[in-house]
Amino acid sequence: MKTDSIxxxxxxxxxxxxxxxxxxxxxxxxxxxxxSVEIKQTAFxxxxxxxxxxxxxxxxxxxxxFQPDTEIYYRLFSELFLYIRQYKPxxxxxxxxxxxxxxxDIGDRSHHAELLDSxxxxxxxxxxxxxxxxxxxxxxxxxxxxxxxxxxISTARELIDRTRQEINTxxxxxxxxxxxxxxxxxxxxxxxxxxxxxxxxxxxxxxxKVYQEAKQxxxxxxxQxxxxxxVRQEKLRLIALLLKLGLTGEQIAQELNLQLEEVxxxxxxxxxxxx
Numbered sequence: 449m450k451t452d453s454i455x456x457x458x459x460x461x462x463x464x465x466x467x468x469x470x471x472x473x474x475x476x477x478x479x480x481x482x483x484s485v486e487i488k489q490t491a492f493x494x495x496x497x498x499x500x501x502x503x504x505x506x507x508x509x510x511x512x513x514f515q516p517d518t519e520i521y522y523r524l525f526s527e528l529f530l531y532i533r534q535y536k537p538x539x540x541x542x543x544x545x546x547x548x549x550x551x552x553d554i555g556d557r558s559h560h561a562e563l564l565d566s567x568x569x570x571x572x573x574x575x576x577x578x579x580x581x582x583x584x585x586x587x588x589x590x591x592x593x594x595x596x597x598x599x600x601i602s603t604a605r606e607l608i609d610r611t612r613q614e615i616n617t618x619x620x621x622x623x624x625x626x627x628x629x630x631x632x633x634x635x636x637x638x639x640x641x642x643x644x645x646x647x648x649x650x651x652x653x654x655x656x657k658v659y660q661e662a663k664q665x666x667x668x669x670x671x672q673x674x675x676x677x678x679v680r681q682e683k684l685r686l687i688a689l690l691l692k693l694g695l696t697g698e699q700i701a702q703e704l705n706l707q708l709e710e711v712x713x714x715x716x717x718x719x720x721x722x723x
Contacts, residue, residue: 451514452495452496452514454593454630455512455593456495458589459510461627462586462620462623462624462627463498465589466508466510466544468586469546469572469590470544476505479500479501479505480499480501480508481498481501482499485497485531487530487531492526492527494509494527494528494531496511500539503538503539506541507539507540508541508544509524509542509544510545511544511545512545512546513545513552513553514552517555518555518556519555520545521556521557521559521560522555524543524545542568542569542570543569544571545569545570547573548574548575548593548594549594550573550575550576553573574590575594580592580607581606586624588610589607589627589628592628592631593631593635597635597636601632604631607628611625630689633686637683683704683706684706686704687700687704687711687714688715691715697712697715
């Protein structure tokens with residue numbers, strides 16, 4: 449599951465969730481713009497940056513780390529300080545690293561202990577945030593990413609119900625429903641149409657990206673004959689969605705366990721159909 453893409457989509461569409469996650473007011477998001485930044489003349493690109501519109505507010509550098517990496521802190525602080533050297537911002541800086549669990553945090557701290565212990569750096573472990581029912585809707589939706597597969601479906605249904613009950617703004621409600629759906633698609637790539645329909649009401653389902661893309665591509669909603677063929681067709685259907693999330697053809701092939709030639713053929717086919 450390409451978790452960093454999901455998180456950065458969260459922060460792009462609903463930046464208030466990030467500020468809830470670090471115990472700030474959700475309204476703080478109104479004074480920030482989420483972006484990615486290039487560091488010139490290096491191989492570095494920082495994908496998650498909250499840039500403030502007011503000088504007194506800090507810049508937030510966000511790192512999503514779901515795989516063990518002993519060198520994460522070397523990379524994180526190298527990128528951060530190169531950015532500061534090149535852009536010389538007047539704003540102070542903060543860094544937030546998001547892990548699924550504390551066990552994944554295996555980075556070498558020998559040269560960064562003082563920084564990691566300072567108020568400038570915040571490490572977040574999603575499994576330590578608390579039970580889903582006790583969390584705000586936004587943070588609970590983020591926590592769905594690490595939910596056990598045995599309980600993810602029931603948790604998703606609860607989040608869908610909460611979205612309908614707690615969110616009055618139609619646009620924000622639809623954004624959350626789309627994000628819940630996206631997480632389910634990543635966690636269960638072989639989930640069929642009937643299973644998705646069982647969680648979304650018909651009116652909600654017709655607005656989701658999966659339904660709209662299926663309609664545009666003329667995909668039949670009936671089950672595919674044979675389990676293997678059904679899984680393969682589901683993966684092919686996801687190619688356009690992953691492309692929209694910013695993945696390259698090579699990354700899509702790796703994520704869906706497909707040959708690169710299959711991905712390229714499907715992308716060409718979809719491009720031809722759109723023309």
